Structure formats: C-alpha cells, structure tokens
Amino acid sequence: MFSRIALLFLAALASLSYADDARYELGAGDLVNISVYDEKDLSIEVRIGLSGEISYPLLGDIRVAGLSPKELEGKLVEGLKGPYLIDPSVTVTVVEYRPFYITGEVEKPGSYPFHPGLTVDKAISIAGGFTERASKGRIYVQHDGATSSDDSSERISVKLIDVVKPGDVLTVEQSFF
Structure with a gap:
C-alpha cells in the first residue's frame, strides 16, 4: 500500500x-x-x-x-x-540555468546561479541580505530580454514572495530613512 x-x-x-x-x-x-x-x-x-x-x-x-x-x-x-x-x-x-543578478542595497551584489522555485526573498538571502539602508518596499525586477537597461518603464515593482526567473536583474533601492 x-x-x-x-x-x-x-x-x-x-x-x-x-x-x-x-x-x-x-x-x-x-x-x-x-x-x-x-x-x-x-x-x-x-x-x-x-x-x-x-x-x-x-x-x-x-x-x-x-x-x-x-x-x-x-x-x-x-x-x-x-x-x-x-x-x-x-x-x-x-x-x-542562466544566472540571475542582484544589485543595489544588498550585502553582496552580483550574479548567482538560478534554481527553480527561487523567490525574491531567497535571492536577497543568497546575496547576503539587506544592507542597513535598504528599502524593503522598493524592490524592482527587469526581466531578461528587456531592450534598454536605462528605461525605468521596464522595471517592475516586486514583493518578497514573487518568483525570480533566470536572467532577471533584481534591484533593491535605498530607503530614505
């Protein structure tokens, strides 16, 4: 049985x-x-x-x-x-899988190997966690294949529970306070 x-x-x-x-x-x-x-x-x-x-x-x-x-x-x-x-x-x-990238207010920005089931909070943990000045509410993703890295219209606001895809670039913004 x-x-x-x-x-x-x-x-x-x-x-x-x-x-x-x-x-x-x-x-x-x-x-x-x-x-x-x-x-x-x-x-x-x-x-x-x-x-x-x-x-x-x-x-x-x-x-x-x-x-x-x-x-x-x-x-x-x-x-x-x-x-x-x-x-x-x-x-x-x-x-x-191709790596994902994380920049901004994390302890160790850079590229990291992607694993299926990866979420934003797990990606931040892999990058050493938030810095003291990180804004936990201002996190953005730019998906692989976007045409211009300077175009803020291609950046999408994400939450900690959102899924990360291979090739994604996550950016953790700085908090004002």
Whole structure:
C-alpha cells in the first residue's frame, strides 16, 4: 500500500517538474543536454551562446532562444527525420540555468546561479541580505530580454514572495530613512 502511494507521488512530482520545464524558455547562458536515443554522436551538452543559437551536428547553427525544451525537441526531430534518421527520439533537458543578478542595497551584489522555485526573498538571502539602508518596499525586477537597461518603464515593482526567473536583474533601492 505504502509503495503504491509513493509511486503515485513520484509520478505526480515528475509530471510537475516536466510541466515547469516545458514552459521554460531557453536563453543565452543556459546549458542544455540533447540526447538522441541510440545515437551517441548526436547526443551533446552545449551552452546556448549570446546569439541564442547552438551548433548541432548535421544541422549546423540552430536558433533556440525563446523555445521551450519540448519545442527544441520537436525542432531537432524535424531536422533529423528523413535525411539522417528514420524515427529519431530526442530528449532535451536543462542542466544549468542562466544566472540571475542582484544589485543595489544588498550585502553582496552580483550574479548567482538560478534554481527553480527561487523567490525574491531567497535571492536577497543568497546575496547576503539587506544592507542597513535598504528599502524593503522598493524592490524592482527587469526581466531578461528587456531592450534598454536605462528605461525605468521596464522595471517592475516586486514583493518578497514573487518568483525570480533566470536572467532577471533584481534591484533593491535605498530607503530614505
């Protein structure tokens, strides 16, 4: 009985993490593993370049930024099917997410590795916590892919419980008092 419940729980957990991974958009700096069943030469681990592309055997340079891992799987299957393989089975997984950045009134501003489930308060803790002059109510995020870092209209006010995404830039403003 217990083992059956444990198996159901693990299956549900696996489907949740896969669903999150399927919505995730790949971007420059992500490290992905591409595995093609029974094709060792086509299975690679590659970091997405600043151009948002990867170089893949037989297919050359492929634009992957903005695609989910599932969409990239489909793109690779489409490219390999026919001229190279009869029925390719491709799996794409994110090995390492691009970092997030935190600036302003935190003890150790800089870039840090992203982990799924990261919230603003956890990110601030990773950066050593607030400084004495930090404003806990004036925290902003600029999402990866924004066009201009000087344009304040692209900065969004966030709360401590909000979710951080890979590539996000968090800014903790200074308090007036």
